[in-house]
Amino acid sequence: MVLPLLWALAEKTDKQTKFVRVFSVLHVLGGVIEIGNKMLVVKFGGSSLANGEKIAKAAKMVAKKLKEGVRLVVVVSAMGKTTDKLLETVDSALGSKAKPADVDDILSMGERTSARIFSTALKSLGFKARYIDPQSEEWPIITDDSFMNAEPILDKSLDSIRRNLLPLLENGVTPVVPGFIGKTVDGRITTLGRGGSDTTAFLIAHALSADEIILATDVDGIMTADPKLVKDVRKIGELKVEELIGLTNSGKKFIHRKALRYKPEGIDVKIVNSARGDLDVDGTIIKGSFPRDLSASIHESPVVAVTMVGKELSKASKVMLDLFSKLEEKGIDLLGMSIDHDSLIMYLPENAVRDVLEGFHEVVLKSDRVLALAVSPKLALIRVRGAYLSETPGVLNTVSEALYSQGLNIYGVFTITSSICLFVEWGRRVEALKTLEETIKQLRLEEEALRKDNKPLT
Template sequence: MQNSFKPERIVVKFGGAALADGEKVSKAAKAVAKEASKGKHIAVVVSAMGKTTDALIEVAKNACNGNVNAEELDDILAMGERTSVRIFTAALKSYGLKARYFDPADPEWPIITDDSFLNANPIIELCEEKIQRFILPLFEKKIIPVMPGFIGKTIDGKITTLGRGGSDTTAFILAKGLKANEVILVTDADGIMTADPKIVKNPRRISEIDVQTLVGLADSGTKFIHRKALKYKDPSINVRVINHASGDLNQEGTIIRGELPKDLEADIVSPFPVASIRILGKKLSERPEIVGEFIENIRKHTVLLGMSLDENSLVSFVAEKEDLQALAEGIHQIVLNHREAIAMSIRRNLAFLRIKGVGLEETPGIIGRISEPLRLNNINIFGILTNTSSILLFVSWDDRERALNLIKCSLGLEGR
């Protein structure tokens, strides 16, 4: 009877902090050796050691008086990972393991990209074909493949880099091509934290988080994992973020589940009309108790869909499926109880539209592409709210279908 046992397959990516010196490289290699001794199939992705990439950028730009072009700079920056992968492979061999590193000069190099130098985009079909053809067979030979992260190569052989967070991108693409059970990201943190430890004392580790929540942290400028990398995460493969300090790849860390939407989407979110409720006043932003009472009143009566606040106005968008009379009375009482609040207003029969996708805030002109066709067709926008991966739009309920079709047409989403 044939043995159907399939060894656990993992991709382990070591960040620069985990490889900052020879001692740390040895410790990382030892951790891999320990897991390999259990029969696991392990593929390794390495970043440049320590702050090598930053140092190479500075030296290259100073040497060239700031005139180094993107293609040349990619070739220079790749040297950080190309060196790191050789050192790490040698460290694995020192523990008695069979290992093979890949280099973009190899004909078997698997990460193929376009020619957007300094921020190249992987061509996934070509990457997966080469991963399965050249890397996957190494497991049967008990050879540990070691890949330099961050680096790509164009079809015609030019070296590219994948942008910041590119080593995570490499790990995610490799995991998908290998049909791995898990990706482990070895960093200088215990996992994803409740706050940036450089700003807040004693933040706590989050045991589990979904991708869409994680990408929202980028609003604060804190890049736990870069958004571009998360686009390549397979929804069926969990990611675990751990600290290199323990030298143990089995520590708990933070589990990241799910995926980001791959493309832009536009839809009507609420099947019911939406109401806009506004309090007008003076210095409302300095009175958190007013904001608290406002939210509490809404919570008692309906669903809060969105909210905005500036110095002199507090605006909420709420589901109108319930009778708003009791809510209106409660909000009016807030106005009467606080001298900073002057009056309130309600606009009914609005529609709640949402445009979502990865990196919207990094897409120049996206708001104009949404709003301009509405303006040209005399459709008023009664509210617009934005966050990292979505734009929330409020228009007249009667205009909802026409507005949605115009937005889809402008963004090239017809038929979706």
């Protein structure tokens, strides 16, 4: 009874749009009725498609899942280093004379060629497949006109993905989508910048409520350290997005920060090595999400800063160990810490600091390096977060100036994993938060202006 009723409610729409609406409602209803089998979005990176042999192996990996009844959307990067070579060729031939819109049209040919070859490979294995070209009406990713670093228009892209890809999947056709590419509302080809193919995969998974996103690469997953620097590294089984961003801030681009802005909250990402020849192989699972835009929030309770001064404290490893031991004994969370040559500051919950002060003072008396400690008044911890933070120039300076202009003193600051942590007077926390929110809004407007001028942010 449910399906005919929903179909009737959508009667005034065209057949394709009607299907999308009915499917979406059924997905929301969940337990009422279930359509289709498990759905995956699989992205193959350039190293996994570098030659014909690798493309054939990748197609067989997809074919194996299709035989199991899994529905897939395949996203492909350009083969090997094609994009870099195209860029070098354009630069060599035209230099600065090339218009960004023309460059994007040229660069798109790498992914578009990969999609054609991959869909043909799937057909040769006996499966129905269709490559989706940005010149077709079925194109799913809609962006602004910031050529060479375009930003997806989220609502338009999600709607276009559902409208164009769901009917193909329902008819047993596997869509093969070129990653990295977008198209403006008026039909001009754009590119999404570094990490663009991952962004494509994340958007498609979001729109289709996929069960999982698989990124097929040339590594077994994310390791405990860089194997070029450290011996005996191990694969990490699971990571949160926030932890991953901390690693990308070190310069290692497992998944580009821009792409992580679009990772859906409830859909896991698995990084696997395509050389293994099986999408079911173990890899690293990425969970959770991170704020797409900059945001500011206040820690729920007051904080104090315990400052210790002395001589060459940065060399006093025994002092550090003793202080951490005192915190562990009392079960107190360390909210943050900063250190220079002759001093260190520990930021602790205000309601717990008395429990540990005597222990800290014992460390001071025992050490010939520490002279004294002091405790600040009640402070508020305000955290400014965003996956794009480290790639937005001047944010720390802008935030500091905004607070200064309102007569708000900053009692401490440190940055980590795409976050800026600021400490201000507890009694003025609401005023400080409002100031930061207004500043963030202004930064967003400036970012949009830069995009309209086609100036990449990276």
